Amino acid sequence: MEQALADALNAVSDGTDARFSAAVLDTGSAASAVYGGDAYDTASIVKVDILAALLLQAQDAGRRLTAQERSYATVMIQESDNDAATALWPEIGGEEGLDAANQRLGLTETHGGRSGEWGLTQTTAADQLRLLREVFATGAADGRAVLSEPSRAYVQQLMGRIVADQAWGVSAAADGATRTWLKNGWMPRSATGLWVINSIGRVTAGGRTYLVSVLSGGHKDKDSGVALVETAARAAVSAF
Structure with a gap:
């Protein structure tokens, strides 16, 4: 599957x-x-990760x-x-609390943003897939499930x-009428004016269910970033 995915996404990257x-x-x-x-x-x-850390501590x-906490969690995820x-960031212990939770969740390449800048947490697509596996219980079979x-x-x-108005991103890979679960992230970087656009979630396509994470940066504006994430x-998903 690695080569099939590489072939599919190299074509996207070329453009x-x-x-x-x-x-x-x-x-x-699997x-x-x-x-x-x-x-x-x-x-x-990162708001999904913040909520996971809060729930793990609880x-x-x-x-x-x-x-x-439930009130904060609801608007944090549903409305971003x-x-x-x-x-909620200081409640989980800030970057140290997030990092400690992520050690247990298996997110070895994710590091909490410093000085209260939770949006500058660093992560990889592979780690976001690990987080999705935890949330959607697909890690249970290999003994990794930590969240109840x-x-x-x-x-x-x-x-x-x-x-x-936030229902974009990996949900574009789903069959038209099927339900999706997702969380998106977007922000311009002050130093460059270029945009970070990310999307993670669960989609159903062709009768199969997929967990998908797409992370990206260097976009001239939000719209072009969203378009790229959805294309990717x-x-x-088509590679599978």
């Missing part, structure tokens, strides 16, 4: 000056492949999320609310209810 990476897992066959190994700024896709403490992420079933169900619930997602 852009931006850079990108992708990872895909067919949940039925076949997976990764294209590109560079690290990227997460932008808002599990450890034997407690449920508070009403305030930045203030909610900023409120209720925790996974909660993250899935929120990722399945993204507001309509469709090409990546």
Whole structure:
């Protein structure tokens, strides 16, 4: 599958000056492949990781999320609310807390943003696929599942209810009427004015279910970045 994915995405790469990476897992066959190994700024896709860390810490403490935490989590994932992420960031212990949670989740290439800059967390497409495997329970078969079933169900619930104007990204690879679960991230870098555009999620295409992550940077604007991520997602899934 690695070569098939490379062939499909090399064709996409030839048409852009931006850079990108992708990872895909067919949940039925467990076949997976990764294209590109560079690290990227997460932008808002880190919000899934922040929620996973919060839930893991709550599990450890034997407690449920508070009403305030659930309120923050809902708007953080469904609406990509930045203030909610900023409120939860110190609650999980900032970058140190995120890194500690990610050690347990198996995200070995993800490093929390420093000085409170959660959107500058660095990650790889392969690590985002590992996070998706945890959220959607596809890691359970190999003994890796860390989040409890209720925790996974909660993250899935929120990722399945993204507001309509943010329903872009890897969802473009899904069959038209099928439900998708996703979280997107986007931001311009102040130093260059170029955009980071990322998307992670679960889609169904051709009767099969896939976990997909596409990370990218160096876009001249948001729209061109979204278009590239969607093209890459469709090409990546088609390779399977």
